[in-house]
Amino acid sequence: MADTDTAGTVDADTARTDRLERHATGGARNSLWSWPDAKSPLAVVRNYVVIVLARICPSLRLKNWLLRRIGVTVGAGVSWGLESTPDVFWPERIAVGDDAIIGYDATLLCHEFLQDEYRLGDVAVEEGAMIGAGAVVLPGVTIGEGARVAANSLVADDVPPRTTVAGVPAEVVSRANEGSGAGGE
Numbered sequence: 001m002a003d004t005d006t007a008g009t010v011d012a013d014t015a016r017t018d019r020l021e022r023h024a025t026g027g028a029r030n031s032l033w034s035w036p037d038a039k040s041p042l043a044v045v046r047n048y049v050v051i052v053l054a055r056i057c058p059s060l061r062l063k064n065w066l067l068r069r070i071g072v073t074v075g076a077g078v079s080w081g082l083e084s085t086p087d088v089f090w091p092e093r094i095a096v097g098d099d100a101i102i103g104y105d106a107t108l109l110c111h112e113f114l115q116d117e118y119r120l121g122d123v124a125v126e127e128g129a130m131i132g133a134g135a136v137v138l139p140g141v142t143i144g145e146g147a148r149v150a151a152n153s154l155v156a157d158d159v160p161p162r163t164t165v166a167g168v169p170a171e172v173v174s175r176a177n178e179g180s181g182a183g184g185e
Contacts, residue, residue: 021119025117035113044089047088064078070091075096093122093123094123097127097145100128100143103132103151106137107135123142126145132148135153136155142158153170157170
């Protein structure tokens with residue numbers, strides 16, 4: 001987990017990017033053109049179809065069952081909001097702990113395609129964590145136990161347990177032991 005100081009800023013020396021696997025790509029075009037070399041196109045099509053079904057499925061049990069079929073680790077009592085989207089290329093790199101909530105239209109990414117490389121990283125959403133509607137979690141990020149991510153936030157660094165983050169990029173706005181993090185958003 002990234003170190004944070006008392007102001008809630010992340011220590012640059014332990015950034016999530018240090019934990020990402022880097023894969024160089026060649027050719028005249030950007031790395032997204034090399035995705036069929038990185039992942040089986042048939043696996044991506046299967047993942048896409050399952051994710052589309054899970055995104056529109058109102059049943060949480062069926063949604064969890066579908067996502068487990070493509071490799072997402074889904075704990076007991078996990079709630080995925082409608083239109084929430086796990087990574088289509090590497091869903092097996094996502095682990096969601098018991099009773100976590102992934103909000104409406106939230107996205108969990110395990111890959112970044114850049115100009116000359118693509119990067120991969122695991123995403124962990126720990127027990128009881130909540131990710132708000134429309135939030136985006138980048139590869140290599142851990143959302144700590146009982147943490148909260150505000151709606152429409154971009155999570156580029158780990159979120160410590162029982163901490164609330166908000167914004168683009170997401171920054172700490174409260175901690176549970178400060179009194180306002182337990183229910184006062």
